[in-house]
Structures are given as structure tokens and as C-alpha cells.
Amino acid sequence: MFFNTLVxxxxxxxxxxxxxxxTILGIVIGVAAVITMVTLGNGATRSVQDQIAAMGSNLLxxxxxxRLGPMAGGAPQFKAADVDAIRAQVSGLRxxxxxxxxxxxxVRMAKNWTTQTVGTTAxxxxxxxxxxxxxxxxxxxxxxxxxAVCVIGETVRRELFGRQNPEGEQIRxxxxxxxxxxxxxxKGQSAMGSDQDDTIIMPLRTVQRxxxxxxxxxxxQVAVNDGVAIDQVRNNVVDLMRERRKIGANExxxxxxxxxxxxxxxxxxxxxxxTALLGAVAGVSLMVGGIGIMNIMLVSVTxxxxxxxxxxxxxxxxxxxxLQFLIEAVVLACLGGVVxxxxxTVLSIGLAHLMQVPYLFNLGINVxxxxxxxxxxxxxxxxxxxxxxxxxxxxxxxxx
Numbered sequence: 260m261f262f263n264t265l266v267x268x269x270x271x272x273x274x275x276x277x278x279x280x281x282t283i284l285g286i287v288i289g290v291a292a293v294i295t296m297v298t299l300g301n302g303a304t305r306s307v308q309d310q311i312a313a314m315g316s317n318l319l320x321x322x323x324x325x326r327l328g329p330m331a332g333g334a335p336q337f338k339a340a341d342v343d344a345i346r347a348q349v350s351g352l353r354x355x356x357x358x359x360x361x362x363x364x365x366v367r368m369a370k371n372w373t374t375q376t377v378g379t380t381a382x383x384x385x386x387x388x389x390x391x392x393x394x395x396x397x398x399x400x401x402x403x404x405x406x407a408v409c410v411i412g413e414t415v416r417r418e419l420f421g422r423q424n425p426e427g428e429q430i431r432x433x434x435x436x437x438x439x440x441x442x443x444x445x446k447g448q449s450a451m452g453s454d455q456d457d458t459i460i461m462p463l464r465t466v467q468r469x470x471x472x473x474x475x476x477x478x479x480q481v482a483v484n485d486g487v488a489i490d491q492v493r494n495n496v497v498d499l500m501r502e503r504r505k506i507g508a509n510e511x512x513x514x515x516x517x518x519x520x521x522x523x524x525x526x527x528x529x530x531x532x533x534t535a536l537l538g539a540v541a542g543v544s545l546m547v548g549g550i551g552i553m554n555i556m557l558v559s560v561t562x563x564x565x566x567x568x569x570x571x572x573x574x575x576x577x578x579x580x581x582l583q584f585l586i587e588a589v590v591l592a593c594l595g596g597v598v599x600x601x602x603x604t605v606l607s608i609g610l611a612h613l614m615q616v617p618y619l620f621n622l623g624i625n626v627x628x629x630x631x632x633x634x635x636x637x638x639x640x641x642x643x644x645x646x647x648x649x650x651x652x653x654x655x656x657x658x659x
Contacts, residue, residue, distance in 0.1 A: 279591060282551055282555045283598065284551075284595075285549075285550075285552075286548035286549070286551075286552070286591075286592055286632050287548075287595045287598045288544050288599070289543075289548045289595075290595065290596050290600060290602075290628045291599040291600075291606060293538050293541045293542050294603035294624055294628050295541075295603045296537040296538050296540075297621060299614065300530060300534025300537065301619045302611050302618060302619050303534075303616050304527050304531060305616070305617050306615075306616045307527055317483040317484070317485060318481070318483070319480070319481040319489070319516055319517070320479070320480055320481075321479035321516050322517070323513065323515075324514065324515065325511070334513040335504070336473075336476055337357065337475070337478075338476060339474065339476065341479065342355055342476070345481065348495075348499055349496055349499060350495075351484050351487035351492050352482065352492070353386075353483065354382040354386050354482045355480070355481050356379050356380050356386050357463055357476040358379050358383070358479070358480060359466050359471055359475065360466075361466060363375075363432055363470060365419065365430050365431065365459065367419040367420070367428070367431070374457050375458050376432065376470060377459070377460045378463040378470070379460060379462075380402055381399070381402065382482075386482045387480070389444065389446065390443075391441045391443060392413075392443065392444045393424065393426055394410065396410060397410070397461075397462050405462055405464030405468050406462060407432075407435055407438065408437065408438050408440045409430070409437045409438070409440065409459050409460060409461045410441035410459070410461075411425060411441075411442060411459050411460075412445075412457055412458040413442070413443065413444075413445040414458075415456070415459055416442055425439040426439060433470065447615060463476075481496060493516050545632065546635070548592075548632075548635065549639035550639065552591055552592060553640065556584060556588050556640055556644070581644045582644075584644035585637065587640070588637070588639065588640020588643070588644065589636035590636070591636060592637075592640075593629070596628065596629040596632030597629070600625055600629060603625075603628075
């Protein structure tokens, strides 16, 4: 009996192919949207984790202000003496790199480009694990003298030099010329979506004297030796900075020391929340698709009133009529689910490539979306099916 009912449902769907296709469109869009959003969210999360892992598991970042409030607020910036103190008084460190930054417009011949300059030391390249594609980094003598030399990112090279080799060339930053001594290897987008290659790295003193006009340092990067307990080093850095900033025993820190694990947890937690929200919003379209199925099934019941009356008059049971229309609604929903999964797969692969995040096939969300679409068919198909099964055969046969 179930097989015969399924055949009847499929024949009715084929008989009204255009209407059936439009009916399942809402389910297709809903399933495709949910799967695509979750898949891209998972890919973004993996991308964040990979980028944090590339920084290493033994890196600390010291920032002014509290992480849970305004990033800097009124907290004082760091000074060069803080860098020297950490190097001298905290054991187990591989390197410490101060970071100062300033957004500037750089010019070469008729071309100009607005980018971010980073003032730091040569240790920055080793700490951030950022190799050079060409040239060299600045020397300790160039750092001490604050010479106008720089290492540029791939985006800056493309915008100012095209396909040319920038090594040895001059660019103008504000009112001074700077010699390009190196080219960074391409890195692509950061975990927050910014272009990491859109940067110019210069000696710290050069940036402080010629660009920022102050001795402030925005961030400290601290690399810990392999095998050294990073939590202990972090506690030592916190104690030292509290002492240097004269923070009392009952006062809150006016700085933040984060390790790569905390950064990874924060960023991946954020992407997971955004993914869940996007998936929930996309899930609303599934409900809309279910309403479409209920609407079209009600129309179908009205159109086939005489057919229902004939079936009931010749001995069909109410539950058999109910099952016929319920199966028809479920088949429509399941077809929408299957097509939605196929559409989502194509969209996810294409958008993942476009967004430069890995495509991660998630069997769970695909199965869940299909099951949910089938459940939508049951829920929204039950009322029309119940209405059909409850018809009076005599009144149904009189229906014009």
C-alpha cells in the first residue's frame, strides 16, 4: 500500500511539474542557504586556526588597555625601556619585537597608495615567521640610526611597481624618500579579513621620528623558547609590567598579555557565533518554504475534491487518503532538500575559493538539513492531508 501511495504522489507531482518546481524552490533556497553559511563559517574558523597556528604556540602579545573594554582607552602606550626590561628581566625568551604603526600614503613616480607602515626591529620577521621573497631585512646599525629603509609587502609592490623588482628602488613616504631593501613573501588575508600584504615595515626609530612623532610603542611581541612554560613567562611579563606601570595590588591592569591560544579561542569563538547566527537566519527560509508547501497542498486538495470523494466512496480509508497527501508533501520537501544540497555544494566550493578559505564538507549539517526539510514536509503537509481525509464523500462528489 505504501508503495502504491508513493507512486500516486510521484505521478501527481509529475502532472504539475511547473507548480511542483516552484513549490520546492523555497526548500531549495533554505537548505542551500543553511548548508552554505555553515560550511563557509567552518572554513573561516579553520582558516583562523591555521593562521594562528602559523604564528606558533609560543608567542605572547602585550597590548595597552583591557581586551574586554576599549582596546587602549586612556591606558599609556609602551616605551623602548619596557622592551629592554622584558629582554633583561624575563628568562626563556627567544626574541622581543616592539611595534609602532601609522597609516600613510606612499608615492612612486605617478602612482600612489595608502597603506600601513609598521615600525619594528629585525626580530619581528623571525617572530611573525614571515620570510622574504627578495632582498634583506634592516641591520642593527640601520635600526640604531633610524635610516630610511623599508621592506614592502606584495600588495604594495603590485600597486607601485607592477611586475618590476622593487629592490633598491626609492619610494616617497610623506616628505622623505625611503629605499626598498626587501620584499615580503605573500601571506594573503589575515584572520580578521584584512590584507596582510598591504604593509611597509621600517626600523622603529624611523617610524617614530618621521611618522608618529612620538616614542610610543603600540604593541610588544614576545617569542618564548621551545620547551619553556608559556604560562609562567606570561605571569612574569604581567608582574614586570605591573611593576613598571606602578599598578597597585588592588588595581586592575591597564594592559593585556595574550598568548596565541587565547587569540585562537577568541577568534574561533567569534566565527562560530557568527556562523550559528547566519545559519539560524538562513533556516527561516526553510520555514517559508514549508508554508509554500502547505499552501500548494491546500490548493491541490481543493482541485482534487471529486477525486478524493470517489476514493472515499469506493472504500478508501481516511488514513489512506491522509497518507497519500502527506507523502506527496514529504516527497516535495525531500526533493527540495536533495536539490538544495547539490546547490549548496556548488556554492560552497565556489565561495570558499573566492573568499580564500578552505572548503570543509560537513556531513552532519547536510544530513540535518535534509532531515529538517523532510520534517518540514510532514509538519506543513499534515493539515492539508488531514483536511482531505476528513471530507464527506457525498459533499466531495457534488463539488464542481
